[in-house]
Amino acid sequence: MTTLASTLSSVLTKASHHPVVGQLDDADCGPAALLTVIRAFGGKATLPDIRSQCLRDPRGASLADLVSCANHMGFSARAASGSLDQLQACTLPCIAHVVNERGRPHYVVVQSIGRTVRIGDPALGPRKLSREHFEEMWKSRAVLLFEDRAPVPPLTLHVPQIQWTLNLLMESKALLAQATFLIMLGTAGSILSSLVAAQLVTRSVPAGQSSSIYALAGALLGIGMARALIGFARHLFVSRASERLVRRLHTVLLEALLNVPERLFHSGLLGNHGARLVDVQIAQIQLLRSLSTIGSDILLLTVTCVVIAFISAALLPFLLIAVGILAIGLRRHFRRLRESSLRVASAYSDLEERFREVLSGSRDLRFANACSFGMNMYEQRVSTFAALQYRVASSLGSLTLSSELIGAMVLSGIVGYAAMHVLGGQLRRDELFMLYIVGGLAVPSIVRVLDSVNSLQTALVAATRIEELQTSSDRSSRSLSSTPVSIALETASLRRAAQMPVWENVNFVVRRGELVTLEGPSGCGKSSLVAVIAGHLRLTTGNIHVEGSDGQRLADDELEHVVALIPATTIIFSRTVLENIALGRPIPALTIQALAVEAGLWSLLERLPNGLHTVVGHGGHPLSAGEQQAIGVLRVLVAKPPFIAIDEGLNALDEPRAAQVLSAVVGSSWRPGVILISHSAKLRALAHTHYSLRVRENRNGHDAVTS
Template sequence: MAAMAKPPTDNAQDRAGSKRISALAELWPFIRPYRLMLAAAFVALTLTAMVSLVLPLAVRRVVDNFEGGATPLLKQYFSAALIVVGLLALGTGLRYYLVTRLGERVVADIRKAVFDRMVTMSPAFYENIMTGEVLSRITTDTTLILSVIGSSVSVALRNLFIFVGGLFLLFFTSAKLAALVLLIVPVVIVPIVVLGRRLRKLGRENQDWIANSSGSASEALLSVQTVQAFTQEVRTALKFSDVTERSFDSAKRRILTRAMMTVIVIFMIFSGVVGVLWVGAQDVANSIMTVGELVQFVIYAVMVAGAVGALTEIWGELQRAAGATERLAELLNAKDTVADAASPVDAPEMKNGAIVFDDVTFSYPSRQNMPALNGISLTVAPGETIALVGPSGAGKSTVVQLLMRFFDPQSGKITLAGTDLRDMARDDFRKQIAIVPQDAVVFADTARENIRFGRPDATDAEVEAAAKAAAAHDFIVALENGYDSYLGERGVMLSGGQKQRIAIARAILRDAPILLLDEATSALDAESERLVQGAVEKLAQDRTTLIIAHRLATIKQADRIVVFEDGQIVEQGTHDDLVAKGGLYARLAKLQFTEGSAAA
């Protein structure tokens, strides 16, 4: 958590310095399927802009005829004005509906696309990014994009049309006054461009800090029991406060820059308009133009000035959205170091196939100079039960990680039934593997659905049979709603042993030819362990099984025990053979069994 004192991404500075508003083009693939809705919104937007530009013409007619007292004409002009106002209201409502609906639809698609991509990324990807940051991008960054698609872009286009149309009508009304107005434009554009680039950079930095804050909060809340057990609530809160305050400081700089840009632009625009109006007033006094023409010019000038002011506001939003789009595009375009082959081969039938590790060397991405496995070779025959033992950090769990192809080895290869894992689609061969991980995972769902996660098409009877085999049935039926009891986030309603039995029941229900048990009974009491051990032994009879265990009593009946130390295989054999050899396994066995007997 201490690492949270800086923006989380290695190349954040480079990205923040990017000034490409064109990053918003990354949104087009998500907008393209809704081209008809976009076109309809564009028509409604154009209609409202045109109607807005017609109104000053009507006002001019009213003012000039009002001076002449032409009452019948006035009635006609006011009637026409009401029709124009009605069209404006209808067009505006239609534009709002279409654009807002389009924004919601596109953002929903983006969120699904990003999540679909993230849920398939290998664990290697998550060694370099916090899940809290990913969640921040899916939520906060997409909210910014929703603001842009559902509001800012349409408002920007409308104001752009009004600016261009209004400028043309300014020349139509008075070329002299319009030419004076044009002299203001370069003065206004300079601060928009210069400060806009600054806004873009600050917007990206601010989003990084927000994601950083979300990552910090997610990490702390997911580990809240540990935080409280070690009475680190205040320290953890201070760390989160520090990151949040840095996010606020970044937001302050962004807000200040945007406020400065707004002040400068509005002052330039309206002071220029005042000067031009003074010249126009002189023309009216000298009968060069009518009062109605001056009023028309004033309205158009205000509309053009307001459009420019709105565009400066929206420019800042577009800058922030461009940064958010870049961040989401990074996730969508992220390269996974573990990927399926371009043309994967079909996974063979694993029931009669061997598992082979051939001279495998592997280091985790975050620890490249510390090999977790160093040139290991291991063959597991079909139907064989192999136990992997050794000190913590010896490489046992890494074997399971590589066999599931969560990571790829730096050298050597792993084959299932003679086929290299890298030649098969991951989904294809993983369907033939059931795993009980070291940290039992329980979802925020019912007990029944947690077990059924192993095989979604399983019947209720099959779910209950698996729970009975895993010694989980009794405690499940004792819950308030039995199998339909909600287990809470991460199984907060259950003990560690109960969560492990749910995970074991899930693996039993999967009924796969390969079974991986990573410390599957470590949190069980003696009686539950004996019951589960019996179920596991029965399950392993016609399956290829790899068992990782520190408690050697649970693996004495394995067909073969493989002993790991410092990422290498140092011994292999049955329990009795290894004890007789007097090596590492014998020392571990002596410590456990002798101390266990003494303690008893």
């Protein structure tokens, strides 16, 4: 490492403070500290992405790992050593390697140094230590500094705003007219019921006119029934408008996702990918919910204020003061609710991503099942999510209670102020009663508007997380150091979290232009073996080598760029077949058609109503399992990867068609190596090499697997 003094001239100018990112376990402090500093210097990244690059050892990340990750994400970082005085002369924040209270190596973010040292501890949060205390912890004198290089400019996601929605409604003038008419009817019904009730209480009852009482009571009942029918019609309208909005909104958000298709389907981000698809749904639902409520309730509040001002102009100043008091009273509660909602929304996405990782193994499982702390991490996230959810419910309850109390106070003040005008002869009793009823209608609308704004905020949080996926480091775009020609496993073993072997002492080789098949009983670890070859899992012991055409071996982290995986289940988007295959890549339809013909899959796609231009997915033309797998196969083939792993990705195709696909792929111009998991004897007969995983009884009485 260079001396700390040699880095002083190249350290970044002062960066803005950023909240400390919390660690998930003891091994996670390095990635969490690095993410804190990256965000402080204006970079954008996600913790799963940094973990996937830093944690090469289950015990934690080294300084070299953190330097490599920071450099790969667009920064120029270096490790250094020195004294606290030298560190104080540097521009902060930086990462320091310390020993925590338990005597274990740990990373913290040094944010400022003066009479005290302010640090961000991924385990404990912000801390303020004495200089002596920090120096006692900082025994290694090692730090990670960031030099002056601008981070990679983030991609921009244009989230649909209110203007976009208004433009959409303007395109649907019939729906807009219907919505306006229904809102006006509902508002008129509310005001009319107030007038009728006022006539009933203040005129007919004191006069003892029974016929008028019956008539007005019947009119009041009729108005109530009409308001109920109007509400039902409004609900139908919202459902119909929502269907149209969903399609447009789904297209906009999904286009944002597909702007970076290689990164979207990159093996290191599949867990994020699954969570972000849920985010698309969250954004749709919450935007529709908020937009369908805000308009009508704001109009109702506006009309209420106009009616109150019309009844008594003297009440208008008091009304404005009351609305201000209500807004100030609810501001603190609403801010707390918004912050809690942001936390719980992020925690939900994080929990959903971890759940997918733990069950499906789509991410690198050295952070989950393959390590003893994996399930503890998941359980910790569940507890965090549950606590945050309770906090949101508590905040929402406080908001509702406060809004009702403050609304009641404001309403009482309006009525009391108006009663003084009744005594002075400036206002009639029926007008006073109507003021009370109209004001009472406004309080629930205020609560609904605030709740709708919260829904809109949740939708924007989901859209922000979609942007995080786009701004993650683009590891998939870098070029390989050499053209890969073979992949080999040597005495490889993989163990689960409880140290139970998945398989042991496996030797396996696949070369370009070869078809290698893999068979074995259920649960013997075939999919895990493919996941290792595809770079999704790391071996417990043994080696994996990727040989290049120049005789050089490729680095381990290049493996995920070498092997493309065709899973048994294909995700289908609500787009055309062509867009589902191209995934944002500028690939002409004729190119995909020629590839489908060569692979023997065109007969499955040409029978669709509009061929490659048929809209499929939710609300589109239904696809059979074979048609879905044909799309999944073509997605991979258009990328022409050096190696293809098929984890029962052809099991929905009939054997002759699957055999044609395999022959076409292996014999194609770029001659990929193919690893196939299949129980079909006919397909195994096509293989150049065949491997079988078998279960044996080991000395401890547990099942182990060998090749």
